[in-house]
Amino acid sequence: NAGVTQTPKFQVLKTGQSMTLQCAQDMNHEYMSWYRQDPGMGLRLIHYSVGAGITDQGEVPNGYNVSRSTTEDFPLRLLSAAPSQTSVYFCASSYSIRGDTEAFFGQGTRLTVV
Amino acid sequence: AQSVAQPEDQVNVAEGNPLTVKCTYSVSGNPYLFWYVQYPNRGLQFLLKYITGDNLVKGSYGFEAEFNKSQTSFHLKKPSALVSDSALYFCAVRDWGSYSSASKIIFGSGTRLSIRP
Numbered sequence: 001n002a003g004v005t006q007t008p009k010f011q012v013l014k015t016g017q018s019m020t021l022q023c024a025q026d027m028n029h030e031y032m033s034w035y036r037q038d039p040g041m042g043l044r045l046i047h048y049s050v051g052a053g054i055t056d057q058g059e060v061p062n063g064y065n066v067s068r069s070t071t072e073d074f075p076l077r078l079l080s081a082a083p084s085q086t087s088v089y090f091c092a093s094s095y096s097i098r099g100d101t102e103a104f105f106g107q108g109t110r111l112t113v114v
Numbered sequence: 115a116q117s118v119a120q121p122e123d124q125v126n127v128a129e130g131n132p133l134t135v136k137c138t139y140s141v142s143g144n145p146y147l148f149w150y151v152q153y154p155n156r157g158l159q160f161l162l163k164y165i166t167g168d169n170l171v172k173g174s175y176g177f178e179a180e181f182n183k184s185q186t187s188f189h190l191k192k193p194s195a196l197v198s199d200s201a202l203y204f205c206a207v208r209d210w211g212s213y214s215s216a217s218k219i220i221f222g223s224g225t226r227l228s229i230r231p
Contacts, residue, residue, distance in 0.1 A: 004157075005143035035221070040123075042204060042223040043158075053158055058218060099146050099217025100165050105157030 002026050006091050006106035013081040013113045021076040021109050023091030031094040032074040033103070034066065036087040045092065049074055050097040081113045102106070116141045120222035127195045127220040127229050130171045135190040135225045137205030146187040146208035148219070158204060160192055164188060175199070195229045202226050 007022045025032065033048035034056075045058030049068040063085060065077040074093075078085060086108050091104040118139045122161050127133045139145055150158040162173025168180045179190045190203060202224050209218040 031217075031218070036149075037141070040223060042120075043221040045218055045220070048218060078229065092158075097217065099219060100163075100218060102148065102160035103150075103158070107157050108155075 004091055004093055004104050004106040006089075006109050008109060009107065010091050011109060013078070013111065015113060016084060017081050017082060019078050019081065021049070021078075021089055021091075021111075023074045023076065023106060024072050024093075025074075025093040025104070026056045026072065027093060027103070027104065028071060029093035029095050030071070031097045032068065033078045033092050034064070034093075035090045035092065036060065036076070036085075037090060037108075040086050046076065046089075078111075085111065086113045087111060116207065116220055117221055118207045120203075120205055120206050120225045122225050123223075124228065125224045127227070129197055129229050130192045130194050133195045133199070133227065133229070135203050135205075135227060137188045137190065137222060138185050139188060139205075139207045141207055141209070142206075145181075145186075145188075146217075147179075147181065147184075148192050148206040149173065149177070149188075150204045150221075151175075152224075153201050157182060159192050160202075161190070191201050197229045197231055200227055200229045224227065 004025045021025045034046040036045040047066040049055045091106040094103045095101045128190045149161040149164045164171050164181045172178045205222040
């Protein structure tokens, strides 16, 4: 089992560029989510999904899109990058959609927008 | 609104001493509570959880946490700290504010634990 795999690990973007952060899990988990981690603010939920074809917004969804065409993959798209999106991004997956099982996290993507 | 608070940004403990990392929560339904640890340049790793049952929960690496309903707290503890316990610790709670069958997990702001030799 690879667990949760995120790519790339590092990325530098120019303001206005778009990109997709990839996330894949091989544990057949229904629940997947994206967080951003900023100093002093902990992890904030961007978007989440409870299964293929079902996504919903978290606390800070503006500027980001997601889709879930398969159980395994949950890509995060930055539509037009802004310096405020400089952050570390984590993808996570859980077996249960009821919030009673632990989350498995990817290694993170460190994104810098200049 | 659902929330979780970690009142201490940093906790400093001497190796061999007991440690406590504090967490308080506010939720409208049954509290599902978690602790995670993050080592430098790594993703978060699960330590332990409280869903129901005994108020004292034991987890990985010798950590335990006590659920206290009256004080709405879920403090993380370890009887004897190790230098290798130095890391960033996050408390998390299930958010019951939206669907009942689909959950969001809210994280605290994190507490940096530093264990000195």
